[in-house]
Amino acid sequence: MMTELRQPADERGANPGTVRAPEADPRAKDGGETGGAAAADGPVVVEVQDVHKEYHTSGHVVQALRGVSVSIRRGTFAAIMGASGSGKSTLLHLLGGLTPATRGRIVIEGHDLARMTDRQRTHFRRRRMGVIFQDYNLLSTLTAAENVALPHLVDGNSARRSAGRVAELLALVHLSHRADHRPDAMSGGEQQRVAIARALLNDPAIVLADEPTGNLDSTQSFEIWRLMQRVAHEQGKTIVMVTHEAAGAAFADRVIVIKDGVVVGELHPKGSGDAALVATGYQELAG
Ligand SMILES: Nc1ncnc2c1ncn2[C@@H]1O[C@H](COP(=O)(O)OP(=O)(O)OP(=O)(O)O)[C@@H](O)[C@H]1O
Numbered sequence: 001m002m003t004e005l006r007q008p009a010d011e012r013g014a015n016p017g018t019v020r021a022p023e024a025d026p027r028a029k030d031g032g033e034t035g036g037a038a039a040a041d042g043p044v045v046v047e048v049q050d051v052h053k054e055y056h057t058s059g060h061v062v063q064a065l066r067g068v069s070v071s072i073r074r075g076t077f078a079a080i081m082g083a084s085g086s087g088k089s090t091l092l093h094l095l096g097g098l099t100p101a102t103r104g105r106i107v108i109e110g111h112d113l114a115r116m117t118d119r120q121r122t123h124f125r126r127r128r129m130g131v132i133f134q135d136y137n138l139l140s141t142l143t144a145a146e147n148v149a150l151p152h153l154v155d156g157n158s159a160r161r162s163a164g165r166v167a168e169l170l171a172l173v174h175l176s177h178r179a180d181h182r183p184d185a186m187s188g189g190e191q192q193r194v195a196i197a198r199a200l201l202n203d204p205a206i207v208l209a210d211e212p213t214g215n216l217d218s219t220q221s222f223e224i225w226r227l228m229q230r231v232a233h234e235q236g237k238t239i240v241m242v243t244h245e246a247a248g249a250a251f252a253d254r255v256i257v258i259k260d261g262v263v264v265g266e267l268h269p270k271g272s273g274d275a276a277l278v279a280t281g282y283q284e285l286a287g
């Protein structure tokens, strides 16, 4: 079953853009997940169907996810918000195929992750997914250009073959002038932009980011959120970003709100940057 959350008609007046999961009403015309042009009618790239995740540690069980369903279209910038421990990173790890779901299905670009061998999953992840970490994960001995090219170098391609693509990506993240800088000669925001360029090297379908601005000041954070929005809308990437910050989530098309391992609803800032709308809506859903 594909679950598209829609805004119930009778709630639209109260707080525009808020959708509560339990009353989902397919007749509502809000158009919820339509953010960028590509997102409106693009194919579904990420499908999460009734996913449960249990961790078994030292004799007891943690139910990190308890029946999450969501689908995300191509070209959508989606944010995931929720309190600490609500299951956000767990969901991202599952989307990345890094850990299996206990129950339910995760389908990326039509491929059920659970039906792949470990090798197929690793290959799929390298080809179709880009990952961005809070601490950038750049190699300190490599320049910005070499860090962007790293996935190609690991695959055995020569730096020369990647040069054109790397230059294109550094221009995209507005860092052509820093191509020869090593990470310690770049600001945190610049380093994260290098990491975003690296995540895009293989032209992935989806980009997963867990608190990508967690170490950045607000000016640099805004640059990253705007960049992610641009990458989703202009390049047709599906971006899933975990964040605590309403200001950042407001740049997303959709904000999926998780509480205690379930989706309690959704907000649709539609990339407006309206942090107040997200903060209020989030409080209503998760507070
Ligand atoms: N490897 C693990 N083994 C056991 N329990 C885990 C493991 N990873 C996460 N958990 C538990 O699962 C729940 C969800 O964790 P998760 O990391 O997904 O939360 P989160 O929403 O990302 O929180 P935060 O905002 O603090 O990063 C928490 O109760 C956590 O303690």
Ligand SMILES: [Mg+2]
Residues within 6 Å of the ligand: 088, 089, 090
């Ligand atoms: Mg987390």
